[in-house]
Amino acid sequence: MEGRAWIFGDNIDTDYMFPARFSPDPTPEEMAKHVFYDMRPEFSREAKPGDIVVAGHNFGYGSYRESPSVGLRALGVQVIIARSFARAFYRNAVTMGIWLITLGEKKFHCEDGHHLEVDSRSGEIINQTTGEQVRGTPLSGMAREIVEAGGATQYFKPKVLYPETKKG
Amino acid sequence: MGKTVAEKVFAKKSGQDSVKPGDVVFASVDVAMMHEAGTNGIQRPLRELGVGKLAEKIEIVIMLDHYVPAPNVANAGRHKVTREFAKRMNIPSWYEAGRGGICHQLLPEKGHVRPGEFIVGTDAHMTTYGALGAYAVGVGFTEMAVILGTGKMWIVVPESVKVVLRGQLGPGVSEKDVVLLLLREFGLSRLTYKSLEIEGPAVSQFSVDGRMTICNMCSEMGIKAVVMKTDRQSNDYVLERTSKPFKEIWADQDASYEEVREFDVGSIGPLVAIPSTPDHVVPVTEVDGIRIDQAFLGSCTNGRISDLRVGAKILKGHKVHPDVRLIITPASQEVYLQALDEGLIRQFITAGALVTNSTCGACIGGHMGVLADGEVCIASSNRNFVGRMGSTKSEVYLASPATVVASAISGQIKDPRKVL
Numbered sequence: 028m029e030g031r032a033w034i035f036g037d038n039i040d041t042d043y044m045f046p047a048r049f050s051p052d053p054t055p056e057e058m059a060k061h062v063f064y065d066m067r068p069e070f071s072r073e074a075k076p077g078d079i080v081v082a083g084h085n086f087g088y089g090s091y092r093e094s095p096s097v098g099l100r101a102l103g104v105q106v107i108i109a110r111s112f113a114r115a116f117y118r119n120a121v122t123m124g125i126w127l128i129t130l131g132e133k134k135f136h137c138e139d140g141h142h143l144e145v146d147s148r149s150g151e152i153i154n155q156t157t158g159e160q161v162r163g164t165p166l167s168g169m170a171r172e173i174v175e176a177g178g179a180t181q182y183f184k185p186k187v188l189y190p191e192t193k194k195g
Numbered sequence: 196m197g198k199t200v201a202e203k204v205f206a207k208k209s210g211q212d213s214v215k216p217g218d219v220v221f222a223s224v225d226v227a228m229m230h231e232a233g234t235n236g237i238q239r240p241l242r243e244l245g246v247g248k249l250a251e252k253i254e255i256v257i258m259l260d261h262y263v264p265a266p267n268v269a270n271a272g273r274h275k276v277t278r279e280f281a282k283r284m285n286i287p288s289w290y291e292a293g294r295g296g297i298c299h300q301l302l303p304e305k306g307h308v309r310p311g312e313f314i315v316g317t318d319a320h321m322t323t324y325g326a327l328g329a330y331a332v333g334v335g336f337t338e339m340a341v342i343l344g345t346g347k348m349w350i351v352v353p354e355s356v357k358v359v360l361r362g363q364l365g366p367g368v369s370e371k372d373v374v375l376l377l378l379r380e381f382g383l384s385r386l387t388y389k390s391l392e393i394e395g396p397a398v399s400q401f402s403v404d405g406r407m408t409i410c411n412m413c414s415e416m417g418i419k420a421v422v423m424k425t426d427r428q429s430n431d432y433v434l435e436r437t438s439k440p441f442k443e444i445w446a447d448q449d450a451s452y453e454e455v456r457e458f459d460v461g462s463i464g465p466l467v468a469i470p471s472t473p474d475h476v477v478p479v480t481e482v483d484g485i486r487i488d489q490a491f492l493g494s495c496t497n498g499r500i501s502d503l504r505v506g507a508k509i510l511k512g513h514k515v516h517p518d519v520r521l522i523i524t525p526a527s528q529e530v531y532l533q534a535l536d537e538g539l540i541r542q543f544i545t546a547g548a549l550v551t552n553s554t555c556g557a558c559i560g561g562h563m564g565v566l567a568d569g570e571v572c573i574a575s576s577n578r579n580f581v582g583r584m585g586s587t588k589s590e591v592y593l594a595s596p597a598t599v600v601a602s603a604i605s606g607q608i609k610d611p612r613k614v615l
Contacts, residue, residue, distance in 0.1 A: 038383060038472070042580050047559060065587065085384040088417065089580065091319045092232065093335035113417055114388050115319065119335040169219045169349050179341050180243045187344040189248035 028105055028147065029155075030077035033070060034139045037083035041116065044087065044095035058094050059101035076103025079145060081137050083109065087116020096123040106147050108163060121170045124178030128152065128163040135161040197447025199355035200422045201390035204330045204444055208313050209350075216354045221347040225312040226254045229339065230261055230298050231270075233317025234277040236336030241344065249284060250346030256307050257281045258290035260297045263554040266562040296527025296553040299323040299411060299495035303403075304527055306437030310425050311444040315342055320495050320577065322414040325393075326406035327433055328425035328443050333414070353390040353419045354453045355446075360397035362461030367612035369505070370405030371497055371575065371595035373397075374412040375466040376458060379476035387417035389453065392446055394424035397460045403432045404501035411496045412577045415473040465611055467573075468593035471581045479598055479610045489572040490515075490603035491584075492596055493524030493551075494558040497575035500525075500533050502596040507539045509600040509614055515547035516606035522549050522564040524556045548603070560584040566591075573602045 049061040063070040080099065086109035087095065096119040099107070106126040120127055126147035137143070141156040150165035166174055176182040198206070198213070206213055209220035229237065234257055249255065257277060265271035274292070281289035288307065295301050299320050302308050310328030314321060317339050324331040334342065342348050358377065364370075391413060398406070406423050413421040423429075425443050433441065465479040492498070492506050503525060515521045523543050525531040531553055534540050543550050549564075557564030558576040566572055566585030572592070574584065579591035594602070597611035604614060 040580055042582060046582070048561065065582070085387070085417070088383060089319070089578075091317065091333040091335055093236070093337060096335070111384065111387070113384065114419060115333060115335065118338060122335060122337045122341075169351065179337055180240060183341045183345055184244050187244055187246050188250050188346055189344075190245045191247035 028077060029142065029144045030079045031075070032079050032081045032137050032139065032141045032143050033074065034137060035080065035082040035086070038085045038088055039082055040089035041087060041092065041095055042089060045098055047090070049094070055097050055101035058098035062095065062098035062102060071102065074102045074104065078104055079143050080104055080107045081109070082107070084111045086112050087120070088113035091115040091119070093119040093122065096120045096125060100125055106145050108145070108152065121166065121173050122179040124174050126166060126174055128165055130161065130163045133161050133163065135159065196451065197449035199390065199446045199450040199452065200330065200392055200444055201353050201355055203446070204311070204313060205350055205352050207444070214352050216352050218352045220350050220352060222313055222350050223347055224253050224315050224342055226256065226307055226314040227339065227342060228256045228298055228302060228314065228316030228318070228321070230318065231259045231273045231277045232261055233336060233339060234280050235273045236317060237340040237343065238276065238280070240337040240340035244340055244344045246340065246344040249343045252346060253343065254288065254307065255286050255343070256288040256302060257286050258295045258298055258301055259292050260295065261555045261559060262561055263292045263552065293528060296529065297495045297498065297555055299407070300499060300526035300530065303327060303407065303432070304436065304529055306433070306439070309433055309437060309439060309441035310430070311442045315339065315348060319414050320411050322418065322421045323407050323411040323495060325410040325421040326403065326423050327429050328422060330420050330422060332420050353388050355390045355392060355450070356386060357452045357455045358391065358393045359455065359457040360393065360395035360460055361457060362397055362459040363400065364460050365464065367465055367597055367610070367615055368463060369595045369597060370401050370408045372463055372466045373460050374409040375468055375476045375593070376463050377413065378415060378468065378474040379466070380456070381416050382474045383415065383472060384417045389418050391418045391421040393421060395457070398424060399426055399428070402501050403429055404499040407499065408496055412473070415577060465595060465598045467598065467608065468579055470590040470592065471579055473577060473579060473593060479594065479608065482592065482608045483610055485608045486571060487519055487573050487602055487607060488570040489564060489566060490519055490521045490599050491524070491557045491564060491572060491574040491576065492521065492599050493526065493556055494574070494576035495526060495555070496577045497596050498524055498526030498530065500530050502575065503530070503534045503539050504537070505596045506600045507542045509597055509611060510542060510546045510604065513546065513604045513614070515603050518606050519603050520549060521547070521600070521603035522551060522557050524551045524563060525553050527553050557584060573599050573608055575599045
């Protein structure tokens with residue numbers, strides 16, 4: 028996938044990503060309007076499907092509410108690249124079917140507006156604006172299976188113990 | 196090779212003889228908790244999953260706590276959705292406003308927390324229940340819907356880290372200061388995904404309320420869960436509140452840990468987390484004298500009867516400073532009633548404090564004590580991010596109940612040992 032990079036720093040917490048006063052919005056479309064609302068107001072207005080979030084360490088730290096992930100997915104963000112992810116955010120993003128790539132300490136310079144080409148399955152990232160390339164750690168195991176299925180709802184639907192019976 | 200608590204719990208809950216860190220397991224869930232945000236949040240995913248009936252082996256507990264009573268029409272609507280769901284699903288453990296409290300006080304208080312059980316909830320501070328030997332993790336809304344629909348949660352068995360606590364707490368020093376010490380030492384993300392085990396000779400001096408304080412705020416270190424070694428005191432607490440049988444789980448002596456750290460709780464004085472992250476911890480002496488506008492004694496971290504007693508003890512013979520409002524929010528209606536019986540509420544009010552009903556309240560900046568531009572608050576809660584308690588131009592210091600109340604009297608951040 029290809030998209031414009033939006034850069035964020037370290038320890039971006041869930042209140043920064045999605046102010047608590049809007050949570051939970053009634054629909055994903057409403058949530059999309061409030062992503063990064065206080066701190067980067069232009070994001071929800073200007074982000075296009077396929078845009079890529081690139082962040083530092085401990086991305087998504089703080090609350091366990093999933094509105095940041097729901098909002099990002101509703102905006103069409105398909106992959107997030109970070110040096111490291113906080114636990115709750117990682118699970119919520121995977122639950123929403125968002126691909127995650129972990130960079131750790133690997134050297135990679137990216138600025139706001141740079142154009143990236145990303146292979147979510149291999150973790151290969153090419154900064155088309157600078158030519159720089161890096162391979163991050165992609166999702167594996169269970170997390171990967173869930174995102175491949177499109178998210179937790181799609182993955183676990185067949186495993187529901189007592190599905191709603193259709194009245195015929 | 197011995198096993199850690201995480202390895203034992205997840206082997207047991209997934210029906211296997213043995214698991215190791217990195218293994219993916221599907222763990223059966225014993226107890227699932229949702230407050231009003233969680234109950235609202237699961238509605239759409241439950242529909243999308245096509246869930247007809249909820250997994251019946253899970254003990255489901257639902258309450259209103261974040262904004263109680265409803266401060267505006269939007270929240271009133273969420274409360275309505277919550278109570279209608281609880282009634283429709285015949286949830287016996289449904290706690291309406293006036294008959295409940297903050298989730299992380301309510302669950303232990305009402306006997307929903309038992310050693311060795313696996314508890315999930317739509318909140319980060321589920322870690323609190325580790326104080327009673329339960330293994331508890333927070334989950335997002337869609338994940339909760341999956342758990343309620345399938346009865347299980349997918350887990351990657353975590354690595355474990357052990358903390359050993361030794362020594363005796365000095366005068367004016369409490370369990371809150373101990374967890375602030377841990378935050379200073381480990382920071383916000385070094386323990387991400389880890390299963391934390393806390394034991395050591397110092398634990399037996401901590402009250403059960405105090406153990407919950409420590410386990411509650413450990414969540415800010417990014418851990419998966421924390422468990423504290425149970426003893427007669429913690430088991431008596433559980434036995435007084437439930438007759439459901441339980442089996443404690445603790446690690447083997449020769450279990451393998453990624454890291455083992457020892458701390459002397461006698462080596463610290465009162466500590467304070469300065470704006471704006473909970474790991475920016477300094478001795479109170481370094482911030483002594485900073486002017487405050489609001490002091491908050493409450494929250495799932497420090498709103499229990501032990502905390503209110505400490506507050507009353509410090510307040511005795513003093514009044515709240517004329518330039519400060521001291522907001523006191525008991526963690527549950529039961530705690531409120533107990534404080535009333537012990538004469539604490541009268542003491543608080545006659546000293547000039549404002550006592551509210553039980554709710555998360557000021558901690559989350561939505562009601563019951565919101566901060567204006569430029570205001571400073573010292574709080575007994577667990578988060579001090581920018582805008583946490585109101586204006587993005589306000590500041591929050593986190594501290595123990597003793598430090599909070601000592602500061603409320605002085606009009607500035609104050610070492611409680613100066614007031615004792």
